[in-house]
Amino acid sequence: MWSHYADSHRGVCLEWEVDEEQVKGLLLEVKYENTLTTLDTVERLETGHLSLNVSTNGKFIIQKFKNWEYEDELRTYIICEDSLKKGELKSFLGKLTSIYFGKNTSPENIDLVKHNAKHIPDIEYKQVDLDVDTMKMSLIKKI
Template identity: 35%
Template sequence: MRVFHFRDAEFGLKSIKERRLKVARILELNDPFEFLGANLKDREFRRAMNNIKEKLSETKGLLCFSKTWNNPVLWSHYADHHRGVCLEFEIPEKNLSKVDYVEERIQYSGDIDTSLMRRFLTTKFEHWSYEQEYRAFIGLDLESAEDGLYFMDFDDNLVLKSVIIGHSSLVTRLDVSTALGSIKGEVETFKARAAFTRFEVIRNENENRWT
């Protein structure tokens, strides 16, 4: 399945050069409702969910992707206001979980089992739906941490297919070629631009616009 990951220019090129992506921790995500999409009116349940969230963040991380690269809001929010890059990956669909977007908090009753936890981990408020998000959940190996950070290497489960340069980006062809190194012949690269008739980001077919 083809999915897209947005970064600013510095860390986007760094990810390409090092052939890896930084794994996000649950407590680091930018939505305070992450894993707390249930109705938490009950105090005991609220306390239990917050405890589970903290413990889960110690052993599980995730990589976040979008189904699309054309949405200008994604570029604004996650690629440094169109100055960054977007990386396209091929990932086995079985390794990805689609995020569901809902209007109301989940009404909970019963035991907290694996299925319910999975649902909490893939449920967000409907106003986030523009992201069209897919998530890959990663087990954290404490011994592999680098200054408290975790990474997933590019491999058969995370294959880089293309590098898209934001329309306001100063990243050059040489920058991308240098970062790609030996795999530059396997990865498509191109510059994006704002469409003329739609609120959409598209490929700039004028190759002279990217030096």
């Protein structure tokens, strides 16, 4: 998934320790289908913000094409009350335990992430690599 979602291995992956009871119902299994649901109805609230009905129109949030099934993905999402508050920190349940850096993450970005996470106790930072023969990720070092 690094090559698809982490900007060609320049991104990060966050590892969370969570209590299963806390996240029950919040993690949704992605449905892998031959055809995808399209977004056909969006309601505009009086405030001017968009609203999705997750049970119907929001189905696209947890759908992917069948050929991505190997990812065996779970998703969660946060619907912000005020969609204009970009970059606002939202809290997640559980404890952030590790940040994995892709093999192509720049030293400057590693430093930036570490600086922004310095207030989080007991966090581990790890660098990963990709074996091009097997296409498997491996931990190369703790940083």
